[in-house]
Amino acid sequence: MRLLHTADWHLGRRLEGRSREEEQEQVMDELCAIADDERVDVILMAGDVFDTVNPPASSEALFYETAQRLSSGGRRPVLVIAGNHDSPERLEAPGPLAGRQGITIIGKPVSQPVTVPVLSQNEKLVLSCVPYPSESRLNECLSTVNDEELIKLAYNDRLAELFNWHARSFEKEAVNLLMTHLFAAGGKESDSERPIQVGGAYTVHPNIFPPKAQYVALGHLHRPQTLKNTSVPVRYAGSPLAYSFSEAGSSKSVTIIDVSPEQQCSIREIELKSGRPLVRWHADRGMNQVRQWIDEQRDSEAWIDLEIRLDDAMSMHDIQMLRKARPRIVTIRPVYKENNDMAVEPMRTHLPIDELFIRFYKKQTAGAEPDTELVRLFMRLISEEESVREAAAGRAEHETD
Structure with a gap:
């Protein structure tokens, strides 16, 4: 069977107050097109559907519409788990209606994996779904342990126990996968991920994923990446849009997995084209250099983080001129040259x-x-x-x- 792994949509998220709604609509269209063009059998969405627990109505509508399109009228299973930004209860609320469209939404960790018939391939998928496993959602009281190392170990061991418990339900004649939303050691972070752990307490070791899983679909980190030195393929799909300038220049993608029962999976990326790029301008020669770049239409479709070196204070007239000439300049950071005369x-x-x-x-x-x-x-x-x-x-x- 063929699966599409995606995560971290963060619908409703803005960039320094700038709306990304149009870009989010475009990337959802692209996801649906890829699922159809690649003849995907199952969709895995590994958490952080929304950016906040109380998303705007337009973001909820976009999610429902996208999930319905991805399900292809119930013919293609869509499995969604909650991330740390999602409200589990709110995400699960449309569950009864979604189920009729072949959409399974899981907000909190459950004791058993989900078994899904994949009719297009006459096969069965057994999926261990573990939504963002916060301490409260795991119903544990790790905060009573004062030693940070013991907290880490207790959390890590509790999740290993849950994953291995789920793995007991894996079936020989089925495709067996795990999907969760957490931070695994070895993953590369970016500024757009808001911390889910304090002092690293909620970091897990990649070796806790059960060897019986043929693929581990992760959400939370926004850079697409496959973890190294793991006994099973463990991969973050990444966010479909860049949400901070720390991701400037990085490409976005979805992951396609081809897998059969008792066989190793095949993994490939499909790069996403939707959304405006995020770029950083470093203008070492001041305002004249910035004006030249604007006249040249440099990065005309991009969101821009501008760092500009100046001798004198930037006037409001200069700032207004830049904003008017290029409305998608998001931040302007003047850097002033040191004045040696100040020393005496x-x-x-x-x-x-x-x-x-x-x-x-x-x-x-x-x-x-x-x-x-x-x-x-x-x-x-x-x-x-x-x-x-x-x-x-x-x-x-x-x-x-």
Whole structure:
């Protein structure tokens, strides 16, 4: 049988406040097209359907529509587990209706694997489904153990016990897989994953996955990757979109698995084309370099993280110009050149107030020069403050008389 492994859709997630809804709709369309073009028999979605436990209605509608399309009218089984961002109860709520479409949704760890007939191949799939196994969802009280190493060991051993218990139900004449959502040691993280463990307590060792599993489908890490030195194939499908600039330049994909009972699986990636790229600009030559890149239409479809080296403080006019010329510049980080003159400072008591302000400003901005208008504004505020103090002193003297 042929399976498609995907994960970490994070529907509803934004990029520094910018909507990604259009891109998420496009990538869901692409997933459905790949499933049809590749004649996939089963869909595995390894958690984090949504970005929050209370997703917007449009994201829920997109999930339901996508799951229905992937199921091909109930002819293709779709199996979904909850990730750490999902509400298990909310995700499972449409379960009775989803089941009629061949969609199985599991929100919390269960004691037995799921057995699914794959009619297109006249075969059977036995899938150990372990949604995000938080301490509470495992119904354990690991937090009463104060030693971090013991916490790690207890959590790791508890999951190994659960996986091996599920493996007892694997069948010789079936395809036997495991799907879960967690952090396995050896996986490469990115900034877009919000931590699911404190001090590494919820990290598991890859050797806990049962050898009887023909493939382990993981969710949580956003970079597509296969773990090394494991007794069975263990793979993160990765997120279908890049959700932080730490993923700039990385490709996104889904994983296709071809497997038969008692046979080793074959794994291949299909790169996804939907979604805008995330890129980082490092403008060492200042605003003129950025203007040149904009005129050249460089990365015209991308979301951009801009780092720009400057001598003087960036004005609001410059920022507005950049935002207008390229609305998808998400962040602007000015980096000011060091001013060697700052190393030698005369005594502060001998400097006029405006010079003290300029030096303070340059220290706070790593060398940027405040413009004349800003210095003028500061001096006006100082003057107003002195006037208020003089007026208050005058009133106090009058009341004393």
